[in-house]
Amino acid sequence: MYTQLEQRGMSEPPVNVSTLRAMKEKGEPIACLTAYDASYAVLVDSAGTDLVLVGDSLGMVIQGHDTTVPVTVDDVVYHSRTVARGLRRAFLVADMPFMSYASPDQALENAVRLMQEGGAMMIKLEGGAGQIDIVEHLAAHDIPVCAHLGLKPQSVHKIGGFKVQGRDSKKAKEMLGVAKRLQNAGADIVLLECVPNEVGKAITKALAVPVIGIGAGPDVDGQILVLYDILDITQGRTPKFVRNFQADHNSPLDALRAYVKAVRDRSYPSPEHCFS
Numbered sequence: 001m002y003t004q005l006e007q008r009g010m011s012e013p014p015v016n017v018s019t020l021r022a023m024k025e026k027g028e029p030i031a032c033l034t035a036y037d038a039s040y041a042v043l044v045d046s047a048g049t050d051l052v053l054v055g056d057s058l059g060m061v062i063q064g065h066d067t068t069v070p071v072t073v074d075d076v077v078y079h080s081r082t083v084a085r086g087l088r089r090a091f092l093v094a095d096m097p098f099m100s101y102a103s104p105d106q107a108l109e110n111a112v113r114l115m116q117e118g119g120a121m122m123i124k125l126e127g128g129a130g131q132i133d134i135v136e137h138l139a140a141h142d143i144p145v146c147a148h149l150g151l152k153p154q155s156v157h158k159i160g161g162f163k164v165q166g167r168d169s170k171k172a173k174e175m176l177g178v179a180k181r182l183q184n185a186g187a188d189i190v191l192l193e194c195v196p197n198e199v200g201k202a203i204t205k206a207l208a209v210p211v212i213g214i215g216a217g218p219d220v221d222g223q224i225l226v227l228y229d230i231l232d233i234t235q236g237r238t239p240k241f242v243r244n245f246q247a248d249h250n251s252p253l254d255a256l257r258a259y260v261k262a263v264r265d266r267s268y269p270s271p272e273h274c275f276s
């Protein structure tokens, strides 16, 4: 308990936006995970994860809510600060919670909190065509932005459940158009959740910035999963794209190393984790 932070050396330089961009250019898969506290952050970092997200999924896996809607900026700041203390190499991204970016000025104020108080290096927001001006405003103030497209869990009550997005070609084309506009507005990463493989592939090919997928198929630049899902902590039904990495391993660290390896050698996701 007292030694874990000091014991970790800095054998590799910390990941930054340029590292992630270079990985895309070289075709090296980017391994990403969520984390919510310092102890798991140490493990996730030690396993070689490139990017760690303090997701508003914390509302579900930490706080026990049914959705991410109740999560506040204070909640994310708190968890992000704890995760930041556990990371040495991985790039830290923090989620902007529901209604914390309803206007450009509100978004800027809350993004600054996540970076200054939470130690985040980038913020993530669930963005569509309606968020282009917000991404532009943040980028104009040098706030690194990850735009989240596809299934946007904060909109669960509007869309009527957690459903695969972009299944028909009109919706898929719209998503591709919005992804390009978000990139042009200054987004540094696009995260795609729950879309068919073909949509993940088309958006990844069309963008210069890295595309990270969760249930977006194998042809994206990187994969992300919710930590508690892959460590078999989440009880009940997990989404189709989840693989339980704890099942074949004795310790959480071994399971996390297996996840990073599977992302790097592209053995995850396999067809049973994909939507086509």
Ligand code: KIV
Pocket: 034, 053, 054, 055, 056, 057, 058, 095, 191, 193, 214, 224, 226
């Ligand atoms: O909040 C979260 O954990 C996320 C993941 C689903 C990527 O946004």
